[in-house]
Amino acid sequence: MMNLRDTENADPSKYRLIGRSVLSYRFIAPHSETLYIGDIKKIVDTTKGATFFAKITDLSHDSNFADPKWDTRAYAEQFYGLGEDVFITVDAVPLGFVDRDGKFHKARTLPSKFSTVEDPTAEDFRFLTEQMGEIEVGLMRSGQDVIKDVAVRIPARVLPQHMGVFATTGMGKSNFMKTFCASCMKEKKFGLLIVDPHGEYVSGGKSSTGEPTKGLVHYTNGRDGLAIFTIRGENDRKKYGVNRLNLEYDDFTISDLSILYDLTAPQYDIVEAFARTPGKEVIEFFKNVDPEIFPIKDPAAIGIRERSLAWQIRNSMGGPVRVIKRHIETLIDRNAAFFRPQGSSIPEIIKNLHENRVVLIDIPDMGERSELFVLSVITRLIMEKHRSEARGFGIDERQESAHQVLITIEEAQRVLASGGSSTQVFRECAMEGRKFGVGLCVITQQPKNVDPKVLAQINTFVVMGLGDRGDRDIIIGSAKQDLSRMEIEIQTLDRGDAIISTIGIPFPVSTRIHRFEDYLSRLNAEKKSSVSDGLDNSF
Amino acid sequence: MPEDREYTSAMQEAAGRIRATIPANLVELFAKESGITAADFNPCTPAPCGEVCAVDGSNVVLLESGSMALAVVRAAQTTFVDMERSRRSLTPMTFALIGPEEENADFPVIYADCFGHPPGKPLPNEDVSRVAGILRDTLEYWVTETMARELGPGALLLRDGPLRVSHESHNPVLTRIALTCNDREIGLAGISKRSAATWGGGHPLLPAVFGLAKAYAVKAPWWIKIDPALLDHAPFEQWQQGEIYVASLHPRTKGPLKIELPRGTKTDAAAGIMNRLAGCSADGRIPGYPYPLFDAHRAVALTEEIMAQVRGDLLGRLAEAGIDRQTYEILFGDYHDEFARY
Numbered sequence: 001m002m003n004l005r006d007t008e009n010a011d012p013s014k015y016r017l018i019g020r021s022v023l024s025y026r027f028i029a030p031h032s033e034t035l036y037i038g039d040i041k042k043i044v045d046t047t048k049g050a051t052f053f054a055k056i057t058d059l060s061h062d063s064n065f066a067d068p069k070w071d072t073r074a075y076a077e078q079f080y081g082l083g084e085d086v087f088i089t090v091d092a093v094p095l096g097f098v099d100r101d102g103k104f105h106k107a108r109t110l111p112s113k114f115s116t117v118e119d120p121t122a123e124d125f126r127f128l129t130e131q132m133g134e135i136e137v138g139l140m141r142s143g144q145d146v147i148k149d150v151a152v153r154i155p156a157r158v159l160p161q162h163m164g165v166f167a168t169t170g171m172g173k174s175n176f177m178k179t180f181c182a183s184c185m186k187e188k189k190f191g192l193l194i195v196d197p198h199g200e201y202v203s204g205g206k207s208s209t210g211e212p213t214k215g216l217v218h219y220t221n222g223r224d225g226l227a228i229f230t231i232r233g234e235n236d237r238k239k240y241g242v243n244r245l246n247l248e249y250d251d252f253t254i255s256d257l258s259i260l261y262d263l264t265a266p267q268y269d270i271v272e273a274f275a276r277t278p279g280k281e282v283i284e285f286f287k288n289v290d291p292e293i294f295p296i297k298d299p300a301a302i303g304i305r306e307r308s309l310a311w312q313i314r315n316s317m318g319g320p321v322r323v324i325k326r327h328i329e330t331l332i333d334r335n336a337a338f339f340r341p342q343g344s345s346i347p348e349i350i351k352n353l354h355e356n357r358v359v360l361i362d363i364p365d366m367g368e369r370s371e372l373f374v375l376s377v378i379t380r381l382i383m384e385k386h387r388s389e390a391r392g393f394g395i396d397e398r399q400e401s402a403h404q405v406l407i408t409i410e411e412a413q414r415v416l417a418s419g420g421s422s423t424q425v426f427r428e429c430a431m432e433g434r435k436f437g438v439g440l441c442v443i444t445q446q447p448k449n450v451d452p453k454v455l456a457q458i459n460t461f462v463v464m465g466l467g468d469r470g471d472r473d474i475i476i477g478s479a480k481q482d483l484s485r486m487e488i489e490i491q492t493l494d495r496g497d498a499i500i501s502t503i504g505i506p507f508p509v510s511t512r513i514h515r516f517e518d519y520l521s522r523l524n525a526e527k528k529s530s531v532s533d534g535l536d537n538s539f
Numbered sequence: 540m541p542e543d544r545e546y547t548s549a550m551q552e553a554a555g556r557i558r559a560t561i562p563a564n565l566v567e568l569f570a571k572e573s574g575i576t577a578a579d580f581n582p583c584t585p586a587p588c589g590e591v592c593a594v595d596g597s598n599v600v601l602l603e604s605g606s607m608a609l610a611v612v613r614a615a616q617t618t619f620v621d622m623e624r625s626r627r628s629l630t631p632m633t634f635a636l637i638g639p640e641e642e643n644a645d646f647p648v649i650y651a652d653c654f655g656h657p658p659g660k661p662l663p664n665e666d667v668s669r670v671a672g673i674l675r676d677t678l679e680y681w682v683t684e685t686m687a688r689e690l691g692p693g694a695l696l697l698r699d700g701p702l703r704v705s706h707e708s709h710n711p712v713l714t715r716i717a718l719t720c721n722d723r724e725i726g727l728a729g730i731s732k733r734s735a736a737t738w739g740g741g742h743p744l745l746p747a748v749f750g751l752a753k754a755y756a757v758k759a760p761w762w763i764k765i766d767p768a769l770l771d772h773a774p775f776e777q778w779q780q781g782e783i784y785v786a787s788l789h790p791r792t793k794g795p796l797k798i799e800l801p802r803g804t805k806t807d808a809a810a811g812i813m814n815r816l817a818g819c820s821a822d823g824r825i826p827g828y829p830y831p832l833f834d835a836h837r838a839v840a841l842t843e844e845i846m847a848q849v850r851g852d853l854l855g856r857l858a859e860a861g862i863d864r865q866t867y868e869i870l871f872g873d874y875h876d877e878f879a880r881y
Contacts, residue, residue: 002653004628074823075791
């Protein structure tokens, strides 16, 4: 007897793995499905007993029709049964897989053909939660949504191996930094130095979009993790319980000028000559020197002692001496609020850093040169201190004993551009700081203007939306994890979203950074850890 | 390239003969001969389709030697309720040997398999493609009859092709189908993309009607019933179960369709069917063609990929049966395949 066999009306072709290689997955989804770049999917391979994870990197319309131009030849607006043959082709990049024993591995194998593609739950990411570090900055994001209960925490141990924060204006960079600082204050795993020339970190202000923001002093539960050095008046210092910032002349070396000014070769010769001379001596010399006596043909004739400072630069012309004198006078004048002959906060700053506090140098309204001046002085002195500490340790105890400090540099392209020998202190810090427990937190809107050799030293990348293709390319090329398949996601990141790539977390994680004010409320609501926590109460 | 006068002249003659059937004044001639006026064109108002079932079949000659051929046939139905597909089904793929006997040996088997009794007339193995088409029709009619019994009252049952059989044995089946549809208040329509119908001694019907509607500025969708007296004599008139209509079911249609409805269909019922057909003929890929028929075609089509698979499977079975590759090539090998390699 003839018979009719019903074909299944359900559509099994969607949401199952159809391709393609170890490094590139593909499946199809209904044409009307709302999917986003960055969505994380899990691929359940019942044959191998493994769960693979993949992130959507591209979406495109596709069909089973032989005519590739069927859609441009359409003669009317209505279509029946379109969903069977018209679909979205989804390309995804593998993140790794969890085996039968719950152990995570990099994607060195393929899921079985036609494994089902599903949405993961927080439970699926338990392996990741276990591998996360301590410095919480946000929640894991999958496409437009966050996966609740999967907090993104950067491992503290990798941070002194340099960190980069890359974002254009308005992408939530300040919010990220404040959130990061708050977590550092809470965890106290390393010292973090921030120079704030805009006064926004202490008590907040207004964001780049004009919204009122709070500051680090509002994190009352974590106040012990914060030390502030400010040039603000006594009233403000009392109100927030902060220290006065002072740098003394001996904190300065004449080579700091090369960071602040573009020096000519003759001027640089003078800087070189006085490179090892204490700052106070240099300043006193230039205060009193008459540039018109240079060059000095017969030093003895005008009473200049051999080996004195004037004698050392006796062959200089008057012009360069005059310029250096003017720069030093300007430096003293412009930074009079904290720069003085004697009395320095630097030992206190370093002490707080070594006690793993966030040290905030608050110099509101002081301008870019003052910021760089303070930053270069402190960086140099931290480097010197750490170098000398390292010399004192034995080979085996160095790692355990060394203090860990992370120094934040905003608009880092100013001091870490290619070929700038004038910014030697920061370059040294980038190249060899990690050996001495000194890391840089490089913040920039223009990574392409940062020396690629410096970027290559960075182990933690926080990418927060870069519109410029050149900037994206340089980041993708420098990151320790493969970000090449995430370019579209980087391009389409929303304000407050970031991709965090660090050697401590197994794959680049899309993150919705906590809104600082919300995070602050949560942290302040948490029970403050008591001194007795962690002590053995039993006898 | 030098001009080849013989080639050019043969080409011109062929074009001229085609042109003779479709003269420049085709529309004027047709208007004069048919007496059709603008008022004879009925406007369609696309209506909700309700339950619509479409039936189609497919046949492919898989292997062909000088003395015999192997055909594969199958048929399918697809049913939509308000343009959401509710069911789609296929007959099994059926194999039939055409030759070397004079009468087809598989026809009575397949026919009896479908209808429970042998066919009234045998099927001569004269023309391979005709035999394959009739074997396919056998399955198609069985599916159509099955659906005529299973569809709900008020449904619309569409057949790809005319309501006219090509083999006498199918005539009682088509008669039963028409009766069942009538009894169960199911609308039956045979829809053809092409038509052999001509008028005035060989002028094709469809371009003439379409051109006339255009000349009268009748906006699609429309339909018109064709007076059989207008048409040239059709072969096997006694096997004709339907009356001929021509319809243009969408303003962007590629061309009109010949639609056959069972004899005696009243004008109101015809209008209802045409309105429902227009209601399911708006798909942007094939505007003016009822989508369920398109879906049935896609379900049933024996594509190159399917046939390649079947051919591979069959080769395996032939080998198991003791026919080696060389014998196979001698029997079914196609030198054209070899020619095509060079």
